[in-house]
Amino acid sequence: MIQYYYLGSIALIAIGMYIVIAKRNLIKIILGLDIMDTGVNLLFISIGYVKNATAPIENVPGPYVDPIPQALVLTAIVIGVSVMALALSIAIGIYKKTGTLELDEILGVKK
Amino acid sequence: MDALTLFGIFVLLPLVGALVSYFGKKYAPIIAVIFTGISGIFLYLWYGNFGSYTIDIGVKLNLTFDITTWFFMLMMNTVIFSSLLFSVSSKLKRAGGFATLMLLGFAGANGVLLARDFLSLYLFWELMSWSIYLLVLRTSGEYARRYLLFGVLSAYLLIMGIGIIYYYTGSFLYADALSGAIPHAIWPWILTFLILGFGIKMAIVPFHVWAPYAYSSEQPFVAFLSGGLSKLGAFGIFMSMYSIAGISLLQSFGTFRGVSLMGYPFALLGAATAFIGTILAIFQDDIRKLLAYSSIGQLGYVMIGLGLGTPLAIGGAMFHAFNHAFFKSLLFLGAGAVIYRTGKYKISEMGGLGYRMPFTFMFVLFAIFALAGIPLTSGFISKWMLYEAAISRKFVIVAPLMLIASVGAYLYSYRILYGVFLGQLKDEDKNVKEAPGPMLAAMFILMVPLVIFSIVPGWILGWINKILVENGIGKLNYTTFSYSSAIGGANMAVFWIAFILLLIFAMLMFMAKKARVVDQYDNYLAGEAPPSVALHAAHNYYKPLRDTWAPLLKHSIDRAYEKFSKFFAGGFYEIKRIYTGNPQDYAAYLGIAFLAFLLVGWWLLW
């Protein structure tokens, strides 16, 4: 039985992939990358989940969830936003040069 | 003597010399000559002072100074010494870089000869290979690329062979390869990789197409490349077949008339090399290309000997390699001297230079005798040994091809002799002077051993015999002036006595009638003035022969490579259309690749 959390995160990844391949607007593509990013993070965290367990903070007893995916995702989110800002600033630079955000027109201008 | 001394004199000293001569500017060739001279003196002093030394730096490295190494080092050292001496007066551009690269190649070559483990072999091999690349690059990027392609192929083949050995034995030492860790069925692969890898440096067919271009660069370097560095291929093949694998292992793959089936295909390849190289050399008008194809052909003989693997054949191959080192570098230097003085490359544009450059003519004449194997010279003995080795085992393909190649060698050497040095002197060459002193000295240094070893071949045969005995191949029957084999042999003393008698006879003939010198246009033209090129003996030289061979010459290996590369270039053009330049297409490819990986992983796991 496939789990709904996995299905949801995979759906996010697939939507992000669809945006990256099909959409022609640079900012939209960057948004698509961000959606993929979120999907991957959710997938990681849900793999580390343990039923009836608490967060891995050891001032209460009892089973804890897996801390490793959380540690990885924690940094990944921060990196994600900074990389997205970098991509956006490149997109702004392209807009200043070519006056458009549409990929077709940018490639046309280049030729 | 310990490992460090050995390594220091033969590898580090040339490297230091390379560094020093880089800053030597104009005096760089002189500095380089001094450094090679020092290492040469040590080489002569240490004859017999043989030994094996191990350096342990995590992996074991083994340096061995034995008779095989010494024999090949002797060639290498003499050739580079005279090449550098020649370059002192040849006014090369950026002489510092030239001397540096030559010494780097020398250090690499010495390292290859000293190494008895694959790791240091490969390192020094690459050092040598890259210095050749840079030296060719000084002349032409196009030629250097051609060389590089085959150099890299050679390195890949070597590293495949070495990698297989290391995979099975876990050791880089030559001595450990035969410990039984390698399955018997793997050996043919290893040997094929190693032999082809080394053979590319020897320019065997069909990997010879780099050689005519690389050999068209600066003459002193080419002399070293053809005379010295290409012998490393012979050395490597000898080591891998008879020192690493050993003759009993080779014989265990089946024999054909007493010759291992592992070696016989390479003997055939060598015969093809000798044949094709010689035929192509006959039709060259460019003196550099002619000598290059001749070099390919002569190294084919060495390959034949190494492939046949009888004591006589290997002895002949070694002797021929030794002779080739001297006469071919002498020829290249002689051609270099002519090119330096006249600035011309084409044989059909020269002529009569023997009157203006008598000493060069004399040196080149002797080298040509040795090259053509005229029965007075050491070149004759080595070729004769190879013939006997082939004939005694009734090899009906190898022996005739060798014979044709030998006749061909006579034809192209006659072309040099007549086209360049004899015949009518061209008007524009009336004021050509004799080559400068260092050039003559360099050629003299190369000629003297040739003459001496022509009279007393026993000295070299003694060294070769030691090599053969040390590697357990067999031994030669020889005396100071002759050698003998099951079907004959040769005695130099007889030849020389006959020669001296003939010489006296010829002198008498020559003195009996006085020759008269006439102007080029005065003899048989009756006032007509045709273009002067048509008068030259080298114009349309060997045209009938060329017409005979024409159907065969249409099929060129160079053109085969060209077709091959064009075919692939077309294919790559189609592939190139995948790269549309649109980032989203790449993203889609990534998505498809991701899907493919998922499918494969899914299928593999459950």
Place this chain on the structure above:
Amino acid sequence: MDLFTIVSIILIIITVITAIIAAEMKDLLSAAIALGIMSLIVSILFYMLQAPDVAITEAAIGAALSMAVVIFAIRSTERWEK
């Protein structure tokens, strides 16, 4: 089906719907806001999956900073996708 499952399924469906809205909106500003909402809901999901550290980070970054950065970028370029 316990409460955890029901709430999770509802939130995941909302997440996917907001992601599709972000994908299909011609107005980039609306898309960015949809993205912010998605991040906020995902941070609730993180909290439900017992990952409070990640939830705090996602709430602060996904919902506030990343949306702000996108909006700044839209302000210096164009608002409408062609």
Place this chain on the structure above:
Amino acid sequence: MKKALAIVLAILIFIVFALAFVKIPFGEKMSTYPHYYNPITNQTSNMSLPQHYLTYGKNDTGATNMVTAIVVDYRGFDTLGEVTVLFLASTGVGSLMYVENKVKKKVRRSNAVVETGSKLLFGFIILFGAYIFIHGHLTPGGGFPGGAVIASAFLLLYLAYPKFHAKHEKLSVSESIAGLTFVIVGLIGLIIAGYFLYNFLPFGLPTYLFSAGVIPLIYVAIGVKVGSELTAIVDSMMGVRE
């Protein structure tokens, strides 16, 4: 046409990816995880890696929050790399936007409610951010969330006062000091114990603020660094305003 292909590809990926995840359990107990293999001692442990961290983490690092223990201690070197990536991205944004933004934009003032509210809230948000990263080893949170919260406080200021401009010099000073602190703490560990980021301070009692050795120190440094870098990114993206 292209759109349809992209939808087909996305759906295919969705299906295959989902099928690949059919057998991966959700919410299983950690005792069912595979046991980990230690390549140094060359033996297989009797527990999985997260179990190992959860069992020995408190003694190894002194931190109560295991995520913090992993981020700062077990994978501290990795975190240094991540912070470097963040720094590079921030520098990249700054340089790209600086070159392009020669023209100054005119901006409107925001309304009085937002201005007053942000004045009131700014301090509290900073305080909350500082709380988050100071207590990183005890409670949920740490340097990364805390830094993000501090950056969002500055974001509030940017929204409320369009002319507000954080001085890049000051940001770079705080950012450099934080980065240096991280590296110096690591180097002291290298000097004392022979490996980078060794936890050389006493651990103290668990669940107390002054515990876990250098972990709070490093996490404060990370918090300041992330906060100043994200603020710098926001500032650069805002552009030059008049």
